[in-house]
Amino acid sequence: MTSRPSSSRDSASAPPSAAPEGLRARRRRETAQAIHAAAVRLVERDGLAHVTVDMISAEAGISPRTFFNYFPTKESALAVGPPPLTDEQRRRIGEGDPRPRRVLADLVDVLIHHLDEDPPLSGGRRHFRAMVRIASAHPELAAVVHARFDAFESELTGVVAQRLGVPATDPLPALLTGLALSVVRVGLQQWSTGGEEPAERDGTHGTPTAAGRRDTDEPGDSSPAAELRHAAALLRTLLSDQPE
Known part of the structure; x- marks a missing residue:
């Protein structure tokens, strides 16, 4: 981001x-x-x-x-936010089968890869938690972060509307974009709380080291992609009995 x-x-x-x-x-x-x-x-x-x-x-x-x-x-x-979509990502979301289920599947897939390659997320869970704590403690930073996410959501909605062949003001692009971003939010929440230490839940965060890491950091912190994919699979399960 x-x-x-x-x-x-x-x-x-x-x-x-x-x-x-x-x-x-x-x-x-x-x-x-x-x-x-x-x-x-x-x-x-x-x-x-x-x-x-x-x-x-x-x-x-x-x-x-x-x-x-x-x-x-x-x-x-x-106050970071999602990185801009690449031209290829915009093409993958904006072109292809216009059926809503297909659009949603492509949108979720693109977002998973987009965020998995995002540098702040690659810093690991502790870094992500620290960003959340800092933003929560400073409303002026939180406002900037929210504004950047809102702009990103608006961009996605516009690209989805292009693929559906409807105006960006139509409720369907906004609904599909909201569902896809909900997958991201749930996946990131599950990832960020994974491996949480009791000390961190109590409000302490370990002892800083010379490298800027802390003594409770996981040496092999996992990528968020697995949790994002799991959340996407749950959404597919929920929609599996629904018509296209």
Whole structure:
């Protein structure tokens, strides 16, 4: 759920080959994620009011100037949202069989892969929980996160409406999008609470280590994809006796 910063200078100097552009985009995502992860670690440790851009930059191993190439404020580095859909993902959702069940199945499948590759989720359960705690403690951050998710839902609804051949104001695209996002919410909730330690439920979070991890972190934290797929399977079961 990381911002994808853009640079007109990079675009102007990019070679025509698609491969270097892919490498550059990956490096941008990796840097943005390193900044985001550093911000989360520091705010968890010191509190939002005591963390500065200089501190985040030092923790991420970059300069403050580089930080501002990615995020305008420290708050924006914390308030992440879903990454934009790729052209291929938009095509998979927006083209094909217009029957609602088929649209829903494709939408859920795309969202599972989309979120499974999202850098903040790849940080593991502890990182995800920390993001939730920080947003919950700071309403201004929660408002930004909700706004980004609302914009993402509106984007999805528009693409679904395109496939159905109906206006975006029609209730069916919104209903299908809402069902798909409910699968995501349930799957992420189940994943994020998996392996939760008693200490964390009591409000303590282990001892920080030099690497920014905590002594209760699972060394092999699982991907959320399995729980997302399980939630999708439950939805398919519920719909299995219904007509197309």
